[in-house]
Amino acid sequence: AALSLPRLALLRRASFTFTSAQLSTLTSRIDMPGLTANLALFLERPAAKKARRIGFHVIRGVKIFLHGSGRTAWVVGTTALLLVVPLVFEIDREQQAAEMEAMQLGGAPGGLQAPQGLVMPPPQR
Numbered sequence: 001a002a003l004s005l006p007r008l009a010l011l012r013r014a015s016f017t018f019t020s021a022q023l024s025t026l027t028s029r030i031d032m033p034g035l036t037a038n039l040a041l042f043l044e045r046p047a048a049k050k051a052r053r054i055g056f057h058v059i060r061g062v063k064i065f066l067h068g069s070g071r072t073a074w075v076v077g078t079t080a081l082l083l084v085v086p087l088v089f090e091i092d093r094e095q096q097a098a099e100m101e102a103m104q105l106g107g108a109p110g111g112l113q114a115p116q117g118l119v120m121p122p123p124q125r
Contacts, residue, residue: 042048
């Protein structure tokens with residue numbers, strides 16, 4: 001019986017080097033006569049073994065990086081919710097209180113001053 005593609009992928013992922021018995025089993029189950037010899041020759045080449053080994057380590061490194069960056073993103077997000085957001089609300093509250101105090105003292109809201117070049121008339125009595 002021919003091997004399905006997932007089964008073939010599992011065989012290739014299971015080990016990085018193939019013994020001659022594994023190669024003969026693998027190639028005998030693939031129902032393509034011209035591909036059998038070429039696949040055996042390709043899998044035996046040192047460059048193919050090195051490429052499989054490098055590919056495995058690259059994929060493993062990416063998985064570890066994504067797992068670690070997910071943890072980092074969770075920590076940064078939680079810290080922002082617990083520390084930064086309340087701080088922003090407190091700063092906004094202080095700014096509103098300062099504007100209210102300025103309005104009560106007769107100053108312009110937001111600390112705005114009259115432009116320098118304008119002369120205000122003296123108060124009338």
